[in-house]
Amino acid sequence: MEVTDQQILETYKKGKQDLAFSQLMTKYQERIYWHIRRMVLKHDDANDIIQNTFIKAWKGLEKFREEANLYTWLYRIATNETITFINQNKKRLAQNIDDVAEVLQQEKTDNHYTGEEIKIKLQQAISTLPEKQKLVFNMKYFQEMKYQDMADILGGSVGSLKASYFHAVKKIEEFLTK
Amino acid sequence: MQKKESYLQMDKNNQHINFSSNGSNNDFELPKNYFDEMQLEIKAKIIEEKLKALVTNSNDFKVPQGYFKQLQSHIPLKKKTPIVSLISSRVIKYAAAVAIILTLGIIGYQTYSTTSTADEFLLADNFATTSVEDYFNDLTEDQTTIELIEYSEETNAPVTKEQNTTVKEVEDIIDDPITIDPTDLLEIEEEDFDIL
Structure with a gap:
């Protein structure tokens, strides 16, 4: 059974910080990863961002206010980290529809993407x-x-x-x- | 929407319908801009359905095998060690106050003692006659000559070299009152004005 956010926070408060963090990651890492990946397309970039996201979450968990939702709090960190990453790497990242096609072709070669032509077109449309x-x-x-x-x-x-x-x-x- | 409202307004004016212009003749409340947002949502939903028929929203992105199992081990987490202060802040405050007082005390003492020494030194009575005598006797012939030449060059005064200065002569020089001619002072002031 999946642990609740409340249980994670209680575990953390009891001093079992490593366990709490492990539970937090197990519960949310995939959802957060895909949220980031859809924005940056490349697995390597998404990997960097998710690591930064969870490091920030680890540092901030102590000050986390319980009025907020753990799920939205994590998503917010991930979104901010993604936007920061995009702004910092504007020149390198896919900026136009041609770049997107190129990136996705490369991801296909690396077996990180299996989308067909229409899916690539959809990603190009999103990039606009x-x-x-x-x-x-x-x-x-x-x-x-x-x-x-x-x-x-x-x-x-x-x-x-x-x-x-x-x-x-x-x-x-x-x-x-x- | 606007058309509906105008019909309602017309009916209201004709007193055919007895309710407010927004059509709510009950106590229920609606969220602000409910109908506008609902329209947008429905329109978006219709387009979304068309898109999904064209391109499914399935996930075609992949991750390396076992990526999520290993992700946690790749995140460097530092154990948080609580910082315990060995000295309480209260003690630090007192220690700082004591340190400031001590510093001020030392500075004050040094200043006072330096002034006292200087004052004492300036008193003519405390001049040891032997010190002055020793000073003149300790001077080598060359030093005395050089200093005298320099002095004579600056003042154009005649220089007579007397090596064996006696205590009496030294005392005479010290006790000799200095007399200043007022005309000299006037000359100095005039020179100062010229410079200015």
């Missing part, structure tokens, strides 16, 4: 979106996250997120059908 719409689209379309959870992670209102998602799917539809 502004940063926030890209995040919202990935979280809603692939992770099927609730708007309220997205608002807790990204900030802003549910209404603005709904608008962002609407604009994102509309642009992607236009890109794929043109």
Whole structure:
């Protein structure tokens, strides 16, 4: 049975920090990884970011306020780390649709991606979106996250997120059908 | 939506319908901008369904085998060691206060003692006659000559070299009152003004 966030925090408070952290990672590492990976596409980059994310979480767990949700707190750290990484590596990362195709072809060669042509086209379409719409689209379309959870992670209102998602799917539809 | 509202307004004006313009004739409350957001959500959902029919949202990204099992071991976690202060902050405060007082005390003492020594030194009565005598006698012939030549060059005074200065002569020099001609002072002031 999966441990609850409350149990993880209680374990941490009892002084069993290593165990608590291990439980936290086991519970969330995959979800957090895919959240990051969809933003940066490359496994190596996602690996760097997830490590930084959990190091930050380890350092911040002591000060974690229980009013917040452990799940949204972790997602927020991961999102911030991803955006920071993207900004720091703008020149190196895939910036346009050609770069995206190239990166995904390379990932295919490394057996890190198995998507067909249409999936690559979808990733190219996503790459044309502004940063926030890209995040919202990935979280809603692939992770099927609730708007309220997205608002807790990204900030802003549910209404603005709904608008962002609407604009994102509309642009992607236009890109794929043109 | 706007059309519906205008119909409602028309009916209200004609007193056909007895409820407010937003159509709520009950006590239920709706979230702000509910209908606008609902429209957006439905439109997005329709496009999303079309997209999913075209491109599934399945995950085609892969990770190396056993990646998630090993991920935790790759994260360098440092054990948090609690920092325990050996001395309480209260003790540190007192120690700092004592240190400041001591420092001020030492500085004050040194200043006072230096001033006292200087004052004492300046008193003519404390001049040991033998010290002055010793000083003149200790001077080598060359040193005395050089100093006298330098002095004569600066003052244009005639120099007579007397090697065996007696105690009496030295005492006479010390006791001799200095007389200053007021005209000399006037000349000095005029020179100062010229410089300025």
